[in-house]
Amino acid sequence: MSKKPLTVLLANPRGFCAGVERAIEIVERALQKYGAPVYVRHEIVHNRFVVESLESKGAVFVEELDEVPEDVPVIFSAHGVPKEVPEEAERRELFYLDATCPLVSKVHREAERHARIGHQILLIGHAGHPEVVGTMGQVPEGSILLVEDVAEAERIDVKDPDNLAYITQTTLSVDDTSEIIAVLRRRFPKINGPKKEDICYATTNRQEAVKSIAQNCDALLVVGAPNSSNSQRLVEVAHREGCKTALLVQRAADIDWAQLADISTLGLTAGASAPEVLVEEVLEACRSQFDVQVQEVSGAVEDVIFKLPKALTGDKAATG
Incomplete structure (x- = not known):
């Protein structure tokens, strides 16, 4: 057959x-x-x-x-x-x-700088996420208020509207964050923000890549973990762009084939912490069910490399 x-x-x-x-x-x-x-x-x-x-x-x-x-x-x-x-x-x-x-460390340094000069800090992010816990833990308790969504941005109460700064988690939805920042800027025109947005290049690029294919897909799979913020955001971006069946899967075994039975075009991506071997695994699983033709849709070219700690590279200075 x-x-x-x-x-x-x-x-x-x-x-x-x-x-x-x-x-x-x-x-x-x-x-x-x-x-x-x-x-x-x-x-x-x-x-x-x-x-x-x-x-x-x-x-x-x-x-x-x-x-x-x-x-x-x-x-x-x-x-x-x-x-x-x-x-x-x-x-x-x-x-x-x-x-x-290093891009998270950059946000940490921003928080320290704002706290040092006496700004009250609004952190746009998700409560309980390890990155948010880490960022809040860079400054004295009470220096940072968490803003999770537009509704919170509309009602948040601050000590001094003229002495505010905002920073963000690096793995948020670019569009959602822009909406929250717009509310904060409207309510607090003197609020200080980062010179360059805190959402990292990889999060932004992966969301843009999903936007470029979502409207042409009957369904879209994001390979990633349920506790991965950037992976969850990719599912949300696909939904926002009009792809009704956008699903997060950790492995090929998680795919519900009944949901994909009637499709002819499938989008496929992976969160920033998902290895390519799992994408290949999902492709192979698709080939077992369908006659698959793969079209790679290229977006931004990434050539960022971060240095390793000196203790691991043979340099004299060590950490800890």
Whole structure:
């Protein structure tokens, strides 16, 4: 019996960003240099496949530093950590490596600068996300108010409307964030913002790539984790662009083929913490169900590379 034809529009760029690649390489290089076990506080990136593959090489993932024994290296995840975490590591004389994405670190420095000059800070982001917890933990408690949506932006109460600044989580919806910023600027015309938007290049590029294909798809799959903010945003972007069936899948096994039975064009992308091997896995699964023709739809070219910590590159200065 012949298979039904299916055109797969493969969004590009997709998958790993430079910050995720750097974080994973930090764990792999630490394992090579120091041997197993190497401890990692929180998931290094939000992807179970990545975490499990690193566990198989000797990485041990824990939630808090008190689970880390003495005399083993510990790595902080790409999402960033509150200041109290490296302070506690130093108090215990633990050797640590910080895998915080440099673009998240940039937001941390912005928060510190605003707090230093006395601005009350509005952080646009999602409550409880590790990146938000880390950013709020850079400054004294109470310095930052969290704004999650337009409704909160409309009603948030501030101490001094003339002495405000806003920063954002790096993995938000570009469109949603623009709407929130517009409300804040209307309500507080003197609010200070970053010179360059905090939402990272990779988040922006992946959302633009989805926008470029969503209206031409009967359905769209985003390969990513449920706790991955940037992956969840890709699903939302597809819906906003008119693709009614936009679904998040962690692996090919998660695909509900009944939802895709009547389609002829499928969009496919991956969040910034999802490896390309999982995209290939989904494509292979599609080939088992359909006669697949792949069309790669190219967007922005990414050539960003972030340096590794000096402790892993042979340079003399070390961290921790």
